[in-house]
Amino acid sequence: MLEQHQLTYKEGLLVLMGEKRRRFWRGLSIALALMMVLAACSGKSGDGGGSSSSGQQSGGGSSGASGASGGASCGDPFTISAFIGAPHQTPTPDNRIYKKIENELCVKLEMEFLVGDLQQKLGVMIAGGEYPDLITADTKLVAAKAVIPLEDLIEEHAPNLKKHYAQAWNKMRDSSDGHIYWLPNYGIIHGEFFQTWYAGPAFWIQKKVLKEFGYPRPKTLDEFMQLVRDYVAKHPTTEDGQPTIGYTALAYDWRTFPLLNPPEHLIGHPNDGGVVVRDGVAEVFAVKDYAKRYYQELNKLYNEGLFDKGAFVQNYDQYLAKISSGRVVAFFDQHWNFQAGEDNLIAQGRIWDTYVGFPLVYDTSIRDWYLDRPLPNLNNGFGISKDAKDPVRIIKFLDALITEEWQKILSWGEEGIDYLVDENGRFYRTPEQRTQQEDPTWRLANRAEALMGYIPKIEGTFSDGNATSPGNQPEEFFESLKPEDQEVLSAYGAKVWTDFFSPAPENPVYYPAWQIDLIDGSEAAIAGQQMTDTSLKYLPQAIMAKPGEFDKVWDEYVKAFDRINVQAYLDRVNEQLQWRIENWATN
Amino acid sequence: MAGVTQDLAPRESGAVPVNRRPSVLRRMYNQRTLILMSAPIVAYVILFSYYPIWGWTMAFQQFRPGFSFWEQEWVGLKHFRFLFGDAAFLNVLRNTIAMSLINMVLGFVTAISFAILLNEVRQRFFKRTIQTISYLPHFLSWIIVTGIVANALSVEGGIVNIVLMKLGIIREPVMWLNEPHYFWGIVGLSHVWKEVGWNAIIYLAAMASIDPALYEAAEMDGANRYRKMLHITLPGIKPIIVILLIMNLGWILEAGFEVQYLLGNGVVIDWSQTIDIFVLKYGLQIGNYSLATAAGIFKTVVSIMMIFLANTIAKRLGEERLI
Numbered sequence: 001m002l003e004q005h006q007l008t009y010k011e012g013l014l015v016l017m018g019e020k021r022r023r024f025w026r027g028l029s030i031a032l033a034l035m036m037v038l039a040a041c042s043g044k045s046g047d048g049g050g051s052s053s054s055g056q057q058s059g060g061g062s063s064g065a066s067g068a069s070g071g072a073s074c075g076d077p078f079t080i081s082a083f084i085g086a087p088h089q090t091p092t093p094d095n096r097i098y099k100k101i102e103n104e105l106c107v108k109l110e111m112e113f114l115v116g117d118l119q120q121k122l123g124v125m126i127a128g129g130e131y132p133d134l135i136t137a138d139t140k141l142v143a144a145k146a147v148i149p150l151e152d153l154i155e156e157h158a159p160n161l162k163k164h165y166a167q168a169w170n171k172m173r174d175s176s177d178g179h180i181y182w183l184p185n186y187g188i189i190h191g192e193f194f195q196t197w198y199a200g201p202a203f204w205i206q207k208k209v210l211k212e213f214g215y216p217r218p219k220t221l222d223e224f225m226q227l228v229r230d231y232v233a234k235h236p237t238t239e240d241g242q243p244t245i246g247y248t249a250l251a252y253d254w255r256t257f258p259l260l261n262p263p264e265h266l267i268g269h270p271n272d273g274g275v276v277v278r279d280g281v282a283e284v285f286a287v288k289d290y291a292k293r294y295y296q297e298l299n300k301l302y303n304e305g306l307f308d309k310g311a312f313v314q315n316y317d318q319y320l321a322k323i324s325s326g327r328v329v330a331f332f333d334q335h336w337n338f339q340a341g342e343d344n345l346i347a348q349g350r351i352w353d354t355y356v357g358f359p360l361v362y363d364t365s366i367r368d369w370y371l372d373r374p375l376p377n378l379n380n381g382f383g384i385s386k387d388a389k390d391p392v393r394i395i396k397f398l399d400a401l402i403t404e405e406w407q408k409i410l411s412w413g414e415e416g417i418d419y420l421v422d423e424n425g426r427f428y429r430t431p432e433q434r435t436q437q438e439d440p441t442w443r444l445a446n447r448a449e450a451l452m453g454y455i456p457k458i459e460g461t462f463s464d465g466n467a468t469s470p471g472n473q474p475e476e477f478f479e480s481l482k483p484e485d486q487e488v489l490s491a492y493g494a495k496v497w498t499d500f501f502s503p504a505p506e507n508p509v510y511y512p513a514w515q516i517d518l519i520d521g522s523e524a525a526i527a528g529q530q531m532t533d534t535s536l537k538y539l540p541q542a543i544m545a546k547p548g549e550f551d552k553v554w555d556e557y558v559k560a561f562d563r564i565n566v567q568a569y570l571d572r573v574n575e576q577l578q579w580r581i582e583n584w585a586t587n
Numbered sequence: 588m589a590g591v592t593q594d595l596a597p598r599e600s601g602a603v604p605v606n607r608r609p610s611v612l613r614r615m616y617n618q619r620t621l622i623l624m625s626a627p628i629v630a631y632v633i634l635f636s637y638y639p640i641w642g643w644t645m646a647f648q649q650f651r652p653g654f655s656f657w658e659q660e661w662v663g664l665k666h667f668r669f670l671f672g673d674a675a676f677l678n679v680l681r682n683t684i685a686m687s688l689i690n691m692v693l694g695f696v697t698a699i700s701f702a703i704l705l706n707e708v709r710q711r712f713f714k715r716t717i718q719t720i721s722y723l724p725h726f727l728s729w730i731i732v733t734g735i736v737a738n739a740l741s742v743e744g745g746i747v748n749i750v751l752m753k754l755g756i757i758r759e760p761v762m763w764l765n766e767p768h769y770f771w772g773i774v775g776l777s778h779v780w781k782e783v784g785w786n787a788i789i790y791l792a793a794m795a796s797i798d799p800a801l802y803e804a805a806e807m808d809g810a811n812r813y814r815k816m817l818h819i820t821l822p823g824i825k826p827i828i829v830i831l832l833i834m835n836l837g838w839i840l841e842a843g844f845e846v847q848y849l850l851g852n853g854v855v856i857d858w859s860q861t862i863d864i865f866v867l868k869y870g871l872q873i874g875n876y877s878l879a880t881a882a883g884i885f886k887t888v889v890s891i892m893m894i895f896l897a898n899t900i901a902k903r904l905g906e907e908r909l910i
Binding site: 119120123126127129140143144145146243251252309310312313518520521525526528529530533535536537539540541544 | 649651652653654675737741742743760762764765852853854856857867868869871872873874875876877878
């Protein structure tokens with residue numbers, strides 16, 4: 001069989017090279033020519049930035065620094081590519097706000113949204129060495145020299161941004177070389193800031209539980225868990241017959257804080273990530289006694305059948321699904337992290353199944369410190385990559401968006417369409433406008449949320465006294481509350497959800513430690529990864545241990561932790577805390 | 588290939604006497620069309636298989652992306668020392684090899700048995716239907732399969748627990764995915780479910796090429812069905828089995844990534860983490876590209892060794908070989 005095959009092969013060759021050789025050559029040259037044409041074409045499309053920068057020259061003058069009015073359409077808008085580091089649905093092509101931006105600022109946005117894991121995506125981007133113009137902040141990109149310093153650009157071309165960031169300017173500098181690479185997207189406060197909705201960490205419990213027991217106000221972990229126990233004993237199943245889950249904890253991918261962070265809060269410290277900072281010195285608390293106390297309590301819950309058996313095999317989507325089923329009585333988390341699940345409950349009108357957050361501590365002598373003062377969301381937001389053809393044009397675009405005029409359009413919407421102004425100049429929405437805003441499909445066509453999440457923004461109040469977003473406008477907030485929520489709040493004599501928390505003390509200069517860059521590939525980063533791995537391995541075992549075996553597992557955990565180079569991690573954190581004390585204090 | 592061209596050259600040019608070997612340049616000129624035709628392939632191999640080997644230098648540097656080659660810091664064998672000094676890596680190596688072997692053995696045994704059984708089915712329609720149904724899961728991606736597996740093994744309403752409880756084998760639901768020692772088995776069985784039908788196809792094809800006369804002769808000699816399977820079908824597909832085995836041995840350090848990544852969790856990490864996951868976590872996610880490269884080199888070296896080993900063994904046994 002083989003022999004035969006060889007023969008035909010040879011024959012084929014002979015034919016090719018014989019009298020048909022000419023034709024073969026001709027065919028080959030045509031193929032080559034085709035390839036060249038194709039290559040030329042792809043080269044052109046890959047160089048898309050070039051054509052758009054020529055467009056910039058024609059439109060550059062008309063749409064400069066200010067978000068000047070006048071819908072004078074500019075023939076060829078300047079295209080800015082942007083990578084958004086979070087999953088998001090693509091806005092509709094004729095989205096009203098993006099259209100407005102295109103018409104009035106002459107900028108067309110090409111946004112790419114995250115699919116899958118962010119670190120992986122960035123790793124691939126760095127390995128490939130090609131970046132979009134605007135890129136989601138990550139310290140990895142600074143190390144890879146993928147982004148350009150912004151301070152001179154801002155000084156020269158962006159007066160509005162300069163004014164906006166004045167108070168945070170020094171904090172925004174990178175601790176390694178003093179350059180500013182990122183434009184923080186949150187935490188720059190202007191005027192007065194009304195915190196109404198609470199986004200941060202807390203122990204959350206369903207409103208129906210509070211109602212059932214006459215609106216108690218649990219202060220300690222014990223009181224809180226007693227509520228959970230009493231409620232589940234009374235209601236082993238939900239109204240639709242599914243078993244009630246007393247308490248759950250998420251620890252999936254990078255969202256490990258619902259499992260790992262509670263101990264620091266329970267002893268009255270603010271959210272510093274994996275460390276507790278006392279007088280500028282950090283300590284890792286994972287295996288401390290005050291951590292053990294919390295996990296031992298969870299172990300008790302587990303053995304009483306109140307702790308979610310599927311807690312440690314659930315991924316983020318399953319966790320949200322669980323919450324939106326209304327079966328979970330209580331858990332620890334940050335509000336923004338489970339908000340999507342709660343939104344589902346609200347959409348179903350199941351307000352009693354949604355949650356109230358309580359700032360728990362171990363005993364009443366400890367003052368809770370959950371609520372903190374807004375701080376610049378450092379190492380977040382956008383940066384401009386080295387591949388950007390015209391950084392000046394991009395910074396001017398961002399500078400235009402930070403003007404109050406555009407901030408109002410982005411957060412409130414268009415006057416007359418999305419909100420109205422009363423005789424006192426206060427912004428408000430009609431009930432229909434509010435309902436409209438709750439519809440995700442409508443928002444995809446009429447809001448620029450994906451962009452809004454990442455660009456610099458004004459928070460607090462505008463110069464006319466209106467809050468920078470409807471949710472922070474006190475009267476608008478009360479009006480938008482559901483009757484059930486109003487009932488809960490008034491039962492506690494509270495007006496907003498943050499009233500459950502002690503007022504935020506002044507932030508220490510170095511706060512918060514979780515924003516510290518461990519430097520990719522360093523000993524500290526490796527130790528950090530190992531610490532997380534070890535905790536995620538032993539904590540579930542300890543929580544699910546049989547009664548009496550908890551201590552044994554805990555000891556193994558401590559031993560495994562001792563083998564890690566925790567000091568390398570601490571050294572880096574402490575060094576950075578010191579750096580902040582020296583460089584930020586004067587600010 | 589070489590034989591072909593040598594034969595061909597004199598015949599094509601015609602003028603060169605057969606008994607004299609022409610100079611290399613002359614031969615190259617005569618075979619220019621062949622050279623031209625193979626050029627793209629050679630270029631492809633150089634570009635995509637040999638050129639990337641240059642990247643191995645990263646394993647001996649403290650590689651920082653964005654810096655030129657000359658700015659990198661050389662660190663010698665530091666990353667290899669970290670790999671082999673880290674208890675976690677040895678653990679990971681064990682998991683990888685174990686899961687790989689389980690997958691391979693289970694894969695071979697089930698696929699071959701399935702193919703033989705299917706081959707014995709007389710009714711054509713039934714046979715076709717079974718075959719189609721059995722290889723359909725192959726086209727599902729792992730993310731879907733792991734979702735199905737996780738659902739089936741769930742503590743709350745997972746079908747496996749329900750069935751076992753109804754049968755009275757267990758009294759309360761088992762947390763399959765939270766029990767480290769079950770993990771390898773779960774991965775092995777998931778692989779079987781997904782791939783058995785697909786893997787059987789090649790054996791079925793091999794069986795189809797067995798000369799029917801052999802079966803007839805065996806029948807004359809009074810062999811029953813089992814005898815025929817044992818003495819005709821199995822030896823008939825033996826060369827295919829050996830070739831596939833050699834090829835698969837090269838992948839011994841590729842126990843897979845998605846299954847373990849998607850089904851694993853913190854509790855079972857000691858049994859679920861494979862080399863690829865380790866590299867992702869300690870290499871790519873924290874930006875330690877050098878470590879990832881070092882692990883990659885290790886994998887490649889082991890793969891090449893395994894292929895040569897299997898090839899040699901096959902040669903000793905007098906079977907088909909790959910190289």
